[in-house]
Amino acid sequence: MGQLTIPGETGQVSDGYHTFDELYAHRCRLFIALMQLLPKVSWWSRRHHDGNMPQGWVVAGLHLPTGDVTYHLPEADVPLLRVAQVRESETAPPWDGHSSQDVLDRLERWLDLRGQGMPRETQDNEGERS
Template sequence: MQHWKDQGLINTKDISDGYHTFGQLYHDRAVLFAVICNSYKDKAWKSKQHHDGTMFGEPGEMFIVGVETPQGQYTYHYHTNEYWDMYKVKELEFAPEWDGHTHEDIGRLFSLIEKM
């Protein structure tokens, strides 16, 4: 598949399971995470640089957005031009240092509502 991608024959965001494309799911995830971050503005942030000043892609192309839960951080990276303005949270010059979380830690998000 990588060979086809390299030749421009397929685009990952157009691959579908028959119901949704990867592009649709990526966008839906961005919207849902924006709802969480915008609902917990006191715990959420966004930055165009990691804690060490690095970032993926060209300068300004990507950003990181995160929320500090009682169980630790949860973050995603998104394309700036598509998603930056969706996140109405405080902008930091540098993101907090990564605490080692992975996609397997998504359950941390439930800890935001456990005390409600």
């Protein structure tokens, strides 16, 4: 398959309904909302496990029973993480090597587990790390 090149700012590319920037903002807000609902397994940090972090970004994640789910979020979203009372960690846990596809698979398997009646009291703490 060939490569499509569109001149202009990537974030302003639209499908006719939303720009990439709008969709990315939606993803960030939805992830923070999910983290707020699962406080025992949610975290964020200004540094990766090795202490590094690209300027202007933080990393946030969930320790789910199906595996870790992480995203980089714009540093501008830190106030939202604080409002959501997501726990801040000194550094992120070591990355397990997951890909974007792994994240989708882990979320889908987690949704399947919840749909199969995972006990309510373990829904937000199963997979929790100390």
